[in-house]
Amino acid sequence: MTTSGAFRERLFGAWVEIRENLGRSILQALGVLLGVASVLGGFSISDSQRKRADQMFVKMGGLDKLNIQPKAAVRDGQPTALQQANLGLRDADAIGGEALKADAIQGVSRQKNARSRVVSAYGDQDRQISGIGGDFIPANGYAVAQGRGFSATEMDTGAPVVILGTEAAQTFFPKGDAVGQTLRIGAIPVTVIGAFEERVFRFREGQRNQFWWRNRIIAVPANLVQRRMNGDAYRRVDRVSFRIPDMAVMGAFAKQLSDLVKANHRLQEDFRLDDVAARIRRRNSQGDVYDIIFMLSGVLALVGGGIVNVNIQMAGLKERVREVGVKMALGASGREIFKGFMTEALLLTALGSLAGLVLGIGFSWIITKSLGIPLYMTPASFVWAYGLAAAFGFLFALYPAWKASRLSPMEALRYE
Amino acid sequence: MSTIIQTEGLTKVYGANGAAVHALRGIDLTVGKGEFVALIGPSGSGKSTLMAILGCLDLPSTGTYTLDGHQVQGLSGGELARIRNEKVGFVFQSYNLLPKASIVRNVELPMLYAGVGRRERRERAMALLEKVGIADKADKLPGTLSGGQKQRVAVARALANEPALLLADEPTGALDSKTGAEVLDLFRELHRQGNTLLLVTHDPSIAAQAERRVEIRDGLIALTEGVA
Ligand SMILES: Nc1ncnc2c1ncn2[C@@H]1O[C@H](COP(=O)(O)OP(=O)(O)O)[C@@H](O)[C@H]1O
Numbered sequence: 001m002t003t004s005g006a007f008r009e010r011l012f013g014a015w016v017e018i019r020e021n022l023g024r025s026i027l028q029a030l031g032v033l034l035g036v037a038s039v040l041g042g043f044s045i046s047d048s049q050r051k052r053a054d055q056m057f058v059k060m061g062g063l064d065k066l067n068i069q070p071k072a073a074v075r076d077g078q079p080t081a082l083q084q085a086n087l088g089l090r091d092a093d094a095i096g097g098e099a100l101k102a103d104a105i106q107g108v109s110r111q112k113n114a115r116s117r118v119v120s121a122y123g124d125q126d127r128q129i130s131g132i133g134g135d136f137i138p139a140n141g142y143a144v145a146q147g148r149g150f151s152a153t154e155m156d157t158g159a160p161v162v163i164l165g166t167e168a169a170q171t172f173f174p175k176g177d178a179v180g181q182t183l184r185i186g187a188i189p190v191t192v193i194g195a196f197e198e199r200v201f202r203f204r205e206g207q208r209n210q211f212w213w214r215n216r217i218i219a220v221p222a223n224l225v226q227r228r229m230n231g232d233a234y235r236r237v238d239r240v241s242f243r244i245p246d247m248a249v250m251g252a253f254a255k256q257l258s259d260l261v262k263a264n265h266r267l268q269e270d271f272r273l274d275d276v277a278a279r280i281r282r283r284n285s286q287g288d289v290y291d292i293i294f295m296l297s298g299v300l301a302l303v304g305g306g307i308v309n310v311n312i313q314m315a316g317l318k319e320r321v322r323e324v325g326v327k328m329a330l331g332a333s334g335r336e337i338f339k340g341f342m343t344e345a346l347l348l349t350a351l352g353s354l355a356g357l358v359l360g361i362g363f364s365w366i367i368t369k370s371l372g373i374p375l376y377m378t379p380a381s382f383v384w385a386y387g388l389a390a391a392f393g394f395l396f397a398l399y400p401a402w403k404a405s406r407l408s409p410m411e412a413l414r415y416e
Numbered sequence: 417m418s419t420i421i422q423t424e425g426l427t428k429v430y431g432a433n434g435a436a437v438h439a440l441r442g443i444d445l446t447v448g449k450g451e452f453v454a455l456i457g458p459s460g461s462g463k464s465t466l467m468a469i470l471g472c473l474d475l476p477s478t479g480t481y482t483l484d485g486h487q488v489q490g491l492s493g494g495e496l497a498r499i500r501n502e503k504v505g506f507v508f509q510s511y512n513l514l515p516k517a518s519i520v521r522n523v524e525l526p527m528l529y530a531g532v533g534r535r536e537r538r539e540r541a542m543a544l545l546e547k548v549g550i551a552d553k554a555d556k557l558p559g560t561l562s563g564g565q566k567q568r569v570a571v572a573r574a575l576a577n578e579p580a581l582l583l584a585d586e587p588t589g590a591l592d593s594k595t596g597a598e599v600l601d602l603f604r605e606l607h608r609q610g611n612t613l614l615l616v617t618h619d620p621s622i623a624a625q626a627e628r629r630v631e632i633r634d635g636l637i638a639l640t641e642g643v644a
């Protein structure tokens with residue numbers, strides 16, 4: 001059978017048929033085209049949106065970081081001295097936590113904050129002071145643009161040095177010569193050793209900078225805050241972040257860390273851990289609604305197009321009864337006729353789908369462009385769009401093809 | 417002489433009960449190999465119905481039919497298609513060429529259904545077009561040909577699978593008398609080469625050129641003349 005090239009002949013015949021009835025064929029392919037474009041475009045737009053949201057989440061320091069923060073656990077009356085000693089998040093928790101999954105954790109950062117009056121020759125404001133430790137700077141997406149970062153010794157000893165965000169530098173040293181100058185935080189004179197790069201993130205071009213508040217940072221070594229501003233004997237910290245890029249590892253780690261810290265704190269749940277499961281759920285479900293809407297509109301277009309196709313095919317069949325009769329007289333079986341009609345419908349579906357893919361790409365490109373987000377397309381979207389079109393194309397081709405194959409050769413030949 | 421067509425008591429009823437039309441009422445017909453038979457009779461007498469049954473396009477209501485040794489009654493649609501493909505070549509009054517396929521593809525079609533390979537198909541189709549004298553039109557579409565040329569293509573196509581029986585229903589009915597005569601010459605030539613021919617006509621001058629004439633009236637054989 002293969003050597004006779006019957007399939008090739010059918011394909012050729014189908015192509016001739018499509019070409020000869022161009023108007024009708026285009027009409028038939030239109031439903032497929034719109035369906036495919038709608039599914040592909042919809043999926044791609046929501047993929048792009050999701051990708052962008054992911055990017056923002058990562059940039060904002062989400063997704064790959066597990067944060068642990070203290071919360072009040074003793075509600076009734078004053079805590080006892082023993083409770084007092086064990087409560088709150090401490091350096092020890094950070095060190096113990098890191099030991100749990102040393103190879104999967106790419107960084108640990110600590111924060112100990114204070115509020116204080118900040119004074120320079122140009123400004124005098126009540127500001128938040130970020131005492132930072134560990135890998136805080138890279139882990140939170142900061143980079144030193146001028147001057148230098150903290151040395152290990154400065155971190156250790158809690159040296160009176162500060163790095164300013166662009167807004168802070170602008171506020172306290174509007175002449176742009178912050179590095180090397182002195183700033184007073186409360187009563188402590190600190191030397192400006194560096195300035196951070198400006199942080200900018202816009203969800204869409206032209207929108208406001210989502211990260212403007214990050215440029216307000218006034219960063220000093222955590223130990224400086226702990227020892228000279230509002231520290232205590234237990235070296236409590238305000239926040240510990242573990243950076244773990246692998247989501248699966250993070251889930252397991254969150255559970256272990258919770259157990260460890262709870263044990264350290266004499267079984268008091270005086271801390272709050274990010275809900276990793278909820279985060280994963282939220283991430284995965286972003287844009288689901290749109291996916292469903294676009295899939296539905298695509299399916300509707302395909303069903304609508306399919307019904308139109310059945311009608312056109314049935315009307316076309318009337319014109320082609322005689323042709324079917326002739327083929328049957330020459331020895332074509334009903335099966336052969338069926339295959340011929342199916343080949344034609346599927347070729348048309350394939351061509352329509354191809355055009356639909358092109359249209360879908362253009363469509364997504366225009367929409368994402370106008371939203372100001374980069375276009376991101378996954379192979380899965382193409383597979384879905386093409387698969388749905390092929391499935392519906394096949395389904396709706398069956399009836400006319402079956403009808404044609406059941407014609408009686410005698411009746412078909414007599415048909416005028 | 418071996419038998420190509422052998423029918424006994426063939427009847428065909430269209431419709432049912434009150435509206436039933438008895439197109440054939442009991443046809444006993446035998447045609448030997450290499451015969452040239454003309455089927456004549458007035459319009460509505462049942463000629464086309466008989467042709468359809470002899471060509472396995474339709475099944476008789478009752479009676480038996482054996483074509484080149486094959487029992488036809490009771491066969492499935494697929495089996496009938498195989499027999500038509502292998503045993504029968506049709507030539508119609510209105511040519512019935514596929515308008516969107518080139519001349520050579522039209523001639524190849526029966527071979528395609530028979531599973532003949534591409535190259536052999538093309539070679540045989542070209543040889544047949546040569547035989548009917550229009551090989552130069554092989555790549556043209558049927559619409560560009562004259563009536564006489566179209567009928568030659570139809571004859572070439574009917575001969576494609578070397579059928580046991582050539583059936584022609586009013587093959588000259590749509591042609592002027594000159595081209596009609598030429599096509600008839602082609603049939604006579606095919607007869608000389610040993611083909612078995614059954615030709616339906618209402619024109620006595622054409623029927624006169626056959627070896628044997630069978631006349632049908634009201635679904636029955638009224639008269640047979642010539643060598644039996
Ligand atoms: N499909 C059909 N349904 C009903 N009656 C038919 C059908 N085909 C043919 N007939 C009737 O059968 C009779 C014989 O027709 P036909 O074989 O075409 O005659 P002829 O070819 O000799 O003119 C006519 O009365 C015709 O009306």
Ligand SMILES: [Mg+2]
Nearest residue numbers: 460463464465
């Ligand atoms: Mg007739």
